[in-house]
Amino acid sequence: MSAAQALPNPAANPSHKRYFFEKFGITERLLERCLGEALSAGGDYADLYFESVTATSLGVDEQIVKSASTGTSAGCGIRVLSGERTGYAYTDNLSPERLLHAAKTAALIASGPAKEPIQGFQEKPLTDLYPVPLGGFDLDLAARLDLIQRADRAARAFSPHVIQVRSSYSEELRRILVIGSDGAFASDTQPLCRLNVFVIAKDEKNTARGNSGAGGRGGLELFTGSKSPETLAREAARGAILQLSAVPAPAGEMEVVLGPGWPGVLLHEAVGHGLEADFNRKKTSAFAGLIGQSVASSKVTVIDNGTMEGRRGSLNVDDEGSPTQETVLIENGILKGYLTDKLSSRLMGSANTGSGRRENYQCIPMPRMTNTYMLAGQDEPEDIIRSVKKGLYAVNFGGGQVDITNGKFVFSASEAYLIEDGKITAPVKDATLIGNGPEALKYVSMVGHDLKLDEGIGTCGKAGQSVPVGVGMPTVKLDRMTVGGTGR
Incomplete structure (x- = not known):
């Protein structure tokens, strides 16, 4: 040198x-x-x-x-x-x-x-x-x-x-x-x-x-x-x-409303992982080859942002020494790009989004999310609830699983309620949401103006590595989603 x-x-x-x-x-x-x-x-x-x-x-x-x-x-x-x-x-x-x-x-x-x-x-x-x-x-x-x-x-x-x-x-x-x-x-x-x-x-x-x-x-x-x-x-x-006092959750296809904040974990798992560049470079993601195409309702814009002050998923630099940034992944339903690290950006000929992360010095870096959320819309949350004849209002989530190759997911709701004739009624237990990430986003018909980020508790797992992340979303209505439960 x-x-x-x-x-x-x-x-x-x-x-x-x-x-x-x-x-x-x-x-x-x-x-x-x-x-x-x-x-x-x-x-x-x-x-x-x-x-x-x-x-x-x-x-x-x-x-x-x-x-x-x-x-x-x-x-x-x-x-x-x-x-x-x-x-x-x-x-x-x-x-x-x-x-x-x-x-x-x-x-x-x-x-x-x-x-x-x-x-x-x-x-x-x-x-x-x-x-x-x-x-x-x-x-x-x-x-x-x-x-x-x-x-x-x-x-x-x-x-x-x-x-x-x-x-x-x-x-x-x-x-x-x-x-x-x-x-x-x-x-x-x-x-x-x-x-x-x-x-x-x-x-x-x-x-x-x-x-x-x-x-x-x-x-x-x-x-x-x-x-x-x-x-x-x-x-x-x-x-x-x-x-x-919760009653058994109903089962079947119905309208589902996701509450603001932590329910963004469903967006993180069902969609976010599929937008990480390594899966797309290897063509194992349901989103591979779809940049520029419609993958969601026009009401959906998804952001990954590592530059939010004090947030759990934020970093001044990623684990490859690159500054983090705000990256638009989906804009008005159109897929705009993937989250990349140095290796994937080099091999795919795309810009590095500063998304190279690792659990510790024993691990190789890979493309990972930071703070991932859906932008607010213009609908009143109360109007979203009133628009549902019979459905489910999911406020909080526990664990879940997703298959990156096809986007299929299963999530358990730790707090959810029945919506009957436009009103939130009884709390339910043992509710699971079952669907396909890319397909579920196409059924988003209303997006509230009440964007909320989680309280700073998210940890994301991938390939055996865990890193801190943030999630968020406003109140969102999906016209169709399969709910698993033991009630009627």
Whole structure:
């Protein structure tokens, strides 16, 4: 590497975060040697992903502290791309010897004719979507414990039918440094926290469960107002007690109204995954080859946006060092594009949307969602409900499954109600929504103006990797959807 291609001098660049240089003794010369070793057997591209995570978690069950842990981990993943081949190796030992060994291993896995030399590195100024709490996260567990104990007390005080409460708090501070042979040079410090409350309620005949949670990219200051422990606890207890009087859900094809906010998880699973570029590059997605074509009702516009301040799915840079962005996936029913990372954008000849994400340094990056939601429409939510003669109003969802190849999905509604003659009536239990993602969107006939994002609890799984995400949607009416249930 020539002097003109050398890494920027951190001392001359005060915006550069020196954490890995100071904590682990990483040097500019070592980074150059690792990239050189990674490309020594040929390849189109190589990158180094350094990660250090400090994590804390607490849990209270039946008013007793059942778990408390704090820990740190650090490591580096080294990737080499050669055509469609990927060589990947990682190490939790950041000594020069182990880093160079991992680089050589990745090089041999992806060996091929070299096509691209190492270029100069430039750290680009980034937005600051989540200022780190002053001093980062400290180890004062008392304040964290107070949060979950407050939640426990509030849930128990809600109703005598509440018989069991579990609450938990988790947080992490993740530091990353990404160096790429294409000149990528990015560092970030990413806070993340989450508070959860789980409640079991019981009456003479039934037992039911409810849960609630909130979080985001920040610290304890997030848990006030609508995200306070008391508010979350009361919501979990309300959900459990509501289910005690729920009637069996009806079965069959009917009109379905999805509530605002968390029901956007159905959009995330049934549609969002199918718009990730790796599935489309391999032509295993139901959306493959459909850019420019109508895939939804003209009332549907779907956005993935990693630049929303403080949101759980937001990132200043993705895990390949690329800035995140707002990406229009579907606009007025027309498919506009896919979510791409460096590999898929290179192979598909499309722009990189900054969607390369990984669970940790042991994992390869792949195209993933950040905060995915449907834009608001112009309909009054009340008018949407009034337009339904007989149907289902789904307010909250539990688990679900989707087949990316054909878009078929099954989702369980954890809170849903009957709609009869334009009015919300009895709560129902054991309701499932069954359909096909691309087809279901074509039956969207009304979209409310009440766009809402979830409270910051989403975690997305793909190929064995989990990453934090956000979802959202306004109130939406689907003229046809199959509902599974045991009622009439």
